[in-house]
Amino acid sequence: MRTAMLRRKNSILFHVIRRMRLPLVTLVCVYAVAVAGFTLIPGRGPDGEPLRMSFFHAFYFVSFMGSTIGFGEIPHPFTDSQRLWTVFTIYTSVISWLYAIGTLIALMREPGLLRDLTLRRFERHVRLLRNDFFLVCGYDSTEELLVESLARQRIQCVVVERAAHRVGDLETSNLPLHVPGICADPTDAATLQSAGLGHRHCRGLISLDSDDQVNLKIAVTSKLLSPQVTVICAARNAGTEKNMASFGTDVILDPFAIFARQLRTLVSRPHLYQLEKWFTAAPGAPLCGLPHPPPGAGGRWVLCGFGRYGQALHAALRELGGEVTVVAMNPANRPPPQAVFGRGTEAVTLREAEVEHADGLIAGTDDDTNNLSILMTARDLNPKLFLIGRQNKPANTALFAAAKLNLVNHYSEALADDVMASLTAPLARDFLHLLPQAAEHTLEQFASKVRKLCRGVTPAVWRMEVARGGAITGLHPAARDGRPRCIALLLARGTERILLPDGQTATAPGDSVLFCGTQADRFRMRFAAGEGRRA
């Protein structure tokens, strides 16, 4: 497989060399004839005696004449027959040079060759990577968010994207790391290998295409070629999900299931929802708050659209004990029997669904314009509604932001956040897994502490190895003057995990502690730990 790939890659270069053969042979022939001519034509020496040019002098003369440098008639003034031959050779040699250089320039501009050169440069970049990296297939809005979050956490990525303008966007994006990107088809096995599948530092592969078949193909390819690589894929169909699970795809993300889970968390445990958002966002981003208290678990909801999204959210709300009125257009999706028939964009339909008495409304059709229209109409009818909009196209972000909704369900963000949660350091992942076990009022206190500490910016999370033991507060130099500057999230001792340990909790050498705080505190703490080790 390796040699087959190399052969295909070199073919363009060989093609170029082969096409240069005729111009080069022409050039050699013209020079040979010119040189031979000068050695044969009778000339005259300095005193007028007959003298023929030697090969050395002939080659010297032809060399500077053919390249249009023209030092003059060297070594002795020419006879007229030599001048006649010079006239002939000037034109032939200049024409053959033009032919050779013209062919070379034409070949340099050949798209195939340029693509080949770009691919080689990209492969060299990937080969020289010395840190663990993730291979990201596609570079749409989801991947853009993801790559940015990863780069901010100094996690290396490599991008394969089909559209050339998106690769251009990657190259011009202002990321803290150099992220190599190539314009190629990610479903092609050879492309994935060029992009680092099989590289000893390739930790995982991420494919979040909106087409399930693409994700499936990429997952199969990577599991066949390097089974040890973690494969993270999106699947929108239950069938695809089962198929992917059958050959060992490590993480399968269903955007609809993510929305359903998020809604469940938001309604039943708003503070947990908020904390999960904070700890999966890129450090340094502004902290998102809870804009509006969501309706309680038993609230009344109106759900417009009953596709896969609507069905997932319907199930989630029913599970929470909510009362849901469905507005559906297509009977083929089998909406519940008491559903209202219609699009939901007209006030009549919404009134029929009793939107005036509802607590929340979800606009979940697959058309952004319709969703926005539903939301605007519903807000007119009942200004107190908790509004959730489903955004399908990344281009409409500004519109959904202007609509000032309580929650926008956007695939890109949901998928990127979820992938980030599964890619973060193992200790941070443990923290996110354990977080739901804490009581809601504990989380509320914790959230307000984090908000005060980080001054409205997403906290940085880092891990410290305990060297000497003692209370957790002792790990931080600034804590000695009584002002805690960071919060311990998790204490790991062997396989034991203690969530949100108290500052006075004793640690032993060999433990590790996960902290959160500002970026500056992180550096300060790291620096202090380094000093301590040297002392």
Place this chain on the structure above:
Amino acid sequence: MNPGKVVFAFFILLAMTLNFAFFIGAPEDPGQHNVYLLFAAITVGIIATILKFGERSQLGAVLLATSLVADLQLIAAALVWATATFGGAGLSAETMSLIVALSGGGLLANLVSVILLTAETIMSRR
């Protein structure tokens, strides 16, 4: 019959025969070694080298290497000749035998090239 193959084989063979024509004769006698033959051998040798560019097979790579060796030795012979003539020392019997020896090395490389070409032709006949 492939015209490309004819040209290819023609130049490789001609490079060898011209090289041989220059090489043959008493080594120390400049009268028995024509400078035009050396010039022709170098020119045809360079053309043969260019024709071997861009061959992807293992054999193509070896063929290119033999041609490069032959060119190197023949050009070295020409340089020795030029320095001896124009450096003032004159073309002594010693220098001439050095030139002929270098061209003999080139001849050997050209011979290997022809043998490889013949071998490939016979193999592909099967």
